[in-house]
Amino acid sequence: MIGQTLALKGLEKRYENAVAVDGVSLVIRAGEFLSVLGPSGSGKTTLLTMIAGFENPSSGQIMIGPQDVTFVAPNKRNIGMVFQRYALFPHLTVAANIAFPLRMRHMSESLIRPKVEAALAQVHLGDYGNRYPHQLSGGQQQRVAVARAIIFEPPVLLMDEPLGALDKKLRETLQLEIKGLQQRLGATVVYVTHDQEEAMTMSDRVAVVANGRLAQVGSPLELYRSPVSAFVGDFIGRMNFLEAEYLGLENGNHMVRLRGGNVVSTAPADDDVSAFSLGRAISVAVRPERLSLAPHGRDRGAILTGTVDAAVFAGSFFLFFVRTQTGNNRLLQIQMPVGHAAATLRRGDLIDVIAESNALRLFAKTEA
Structure with missing residues (x-):
């Protein structure tokens, strides 16, 4: 054949x-x-x-x-x-x-x-x-x-x-x-x-x-x-979407202010940055496995603060559902290895959310 x-x-x-x-x-x-x-x-x-x-x-x-x-x-x-x-x-x-x-x-x-x-x-x-x-x-x-x-x-x-x-x-x-x-x-x-x-x-x-x-x-x-x-x-794998305000370019990085969080740098979805104007409401996307948790106040690089709503054991990893002030009423999903120290976190714990370098992507505002 x-x-x-x-x-x-x-x-x-x-x-x-x-x-x-x-x-x-x-x-x-x-x-x-x-x-x-x-x-x-x-x-x-x-x-x-x-x-x-x-x-x-x-x-x-x-x-x-x-x-x-x-x-x-x-x-x-x-x-x-x-x-x-x-x-x-x-x-x-x-x-x-x-x-x-x-x-x-x-x-x-x-x-x-x-x-x-x-x-x-x-x-x-x-x-x-x-x-x-x-x-x-x-x-x-x-x-x-x-x-x-x-x-x-x-x-x-x-x-x-x-x-x-x-x-x-x-x-x-x-x-x-x-x-x-x-x-x-x-x-x-x-x-x-x-x-x-x-x-x-x-x-x-x-x-x-x-x-x-x-x-x-x-x-x-x-x-x-x-x-x-x-x-x-959103269709390919799990994806978190965070509401944010576009702040413009700084040293080649695209800066945004997360709703309920800090100012962070993101990577655009493509090379066309003309679609994003100063002050525009946009979405920041991040995969659950590119986020991690730490007890509140222990990591200065945190992008958000929230509380653990649920922790689900899935064999090789824990999937945490975190409630933050992200604005779209969806719980933030964070996937972490079983052996990680954060696996001891429980419902109601106050935590900080940390993102890997270059993990955040910028999209036009979505209701996803």
């Missing part, structure tokens, strides 16, 4: 009173695993169904390699598809389900059998060919669906929340199996999910979608460390 480049150019899908996909342009490289991540109603599934050919775009173009497939029938696009609900034929055996795409292509039976055996081996179901779907677990059925999608060696493989119906432990196991299989086959994969952890674990790049548009495209690390908007920062 050799993956091909998939290019979307100005893709739009409009309905009478709504725009589901709004001008999406994106190139998915040959052999790349790209996840399309977004909340319900963001347009990610509509985007996938247009690539598959189940929906025609209102405008724009879809290219697979050098071929324009924008209005080509689904069965002529040579695309593999894996659905959340498996979509297996209940009256066919596992082997017959997997062989179905080859029989539809009129391949000889002498060639089909070894291909089915190889596909079963790839998804670790070598002895299950004679069983029926109802005799399999959910995870096994999904493996069959994957085997059926890859058996005809499509250059592009589309997956629409394929693990959404499985329990957490099985889902995590199959995430690694699907990613390993994709790497061995070299297929180009577009994987739709609303699960940020799933997207971050499996993907070479992630395309975050909001209101039918691409909010940001980048590697999981880029999205986590350098979100370009408050929406992306």
Whole structure:
């Protein structure tokens, strides 16, 4: 299997009173695993169904390699598809389900059998060919669906929340199996999910979608460390947002006064600082693991003072919820290692909040 480049150019899908996909342009490289991540109603599934050919775009173009497939029938696009609900034929055996795409292509039976055996081996179901779907677990059925999608060696493989119906432990196991299989086959994969952890674990790049548009495209690390908007920062992992007043530049640093706290320096979300004027209300974002706590008065570098509202033990770390005068009625979340001295803090303790260097990011005012 050799993956091909998939290019979307100005893709739009409009309905009478709504725009589901709004001008999406994106190139998915040959052999790349790209996840399309977004909340319900963001347009990610509509985007996938247009690539598959189940929906025609209102405008724009879809290219697979050098071929324009924008209005080509689904069965002529040579695309593999894996659905959340498996979509297996209940009256066919596992082997017959997997062989179905080859029989539809009129391949000889002498060639089909070894291909089915190889596909079963790839998804670790070598002895299950004679069983029926109802005799399999959910995870096994999904493996069959994957085997059926890859058996005809499509250059592009589309997956629409394929693990959404499985329990957490099985889902995590199959995430690694699907990613390993994709790497061995070299297929180009577009994987739709609303699960940020799933997207971050499996993907070479992630395309975050909001209101039918691409909010940001980048590697999981880029999205986590350098979100370009408050929406992306809040959607990818935990993020605290603090209300602040913009005070301007000082020695190259952007200075803000936190509501209920001190004057601190922040890093802008991008190089365009013209959007921030003196005295403007803005948001400062910071990840929970880049904050720490200390008993009140022990650290002169504190950015805020507050009280511990709750401390949750999460195995390798404590997650503290701290009540401060930050202005948005959300408790500040702070993640600290179990062995840290602050782990002895309890509800009601007066504490100071300390931020790591360059941990704070500046965004336009948000209600997030």
